[in-house]
Amino acid sequence: MDENKTKATDASIGDYIASRANAQQSDDCRDLMVLLEKVTEQSAKMWGPSIVGYGSYRYTYESGRTGEAPLTGFAIRGRELVLYLSVDSEQQQTLLSGLGKYKMGKSCLYFKQLADLDLAILEQLIRGSITELKQRYGE
Template sequence: MYELKTKETDSSVIEFIENVDSVKKREDAYQLLDIFTETTGFEAKMWGPSIIGFGSYHYKYDSGHEGDAPLVGFSPRKAKISLYFAPGETKREELLKFFGKHTTGKACVYINKVTDIDTEVLKELIHQSVKFLQEMYPTQ
């Protein structure tokens, strides 16, 4: 049976950030930690070895595959900072037009540094993603 790699852990978010090699990425991670915490109202938790997630939801696909995931999150990776939002959110693409310098993947938005983006748009992306996922996967 498939085993999820990205699960919530008891690892310290602060310890993880303190171990980020780049001083600038570490500063950005603390800034993002504040923004995500303030915007979601959720405590930051480590998901797997490198994702800082906020809130959680339980999903179950028609295929029977199910699991838990953070509502939103980020990871200060070596190359870029990964921001995790709901991929199905229709307002996402519209908001990203005003976001600033970034690239996108299916569920990720990649940035080089926080100063490249509009943090007010980031807050709206976080808000929209949380709202979308909570409506799509209501807690029982």
């Protein structure tokens, strides 16, 4: 089986942000880091070359593939930031409706700036995502 390329590393988060972020993104990354550390009660670590992750969980897919991933985290993707969330439950979907201006992929919430989002709802989404992942894959 192929080895998972996204692993926790000792790379510098500051260097990552400085190399990718514009001024607005840099400010938003700092604010996201405060929020994510508060919610997860974990320190940030780089996961692979481009994800700032918090906490971790082990997963096993139906295919049998296993791995480890951050409970939540973010990345800088061009002009957007992406926050990694599980939003499968009805409650999470309801929260998304009041979040603000974003695009949602399978587990990727894309937005241009934090000012476009309701931060209280964002915090609830992050908490709900962590709960969903822990229920699905265990502590």
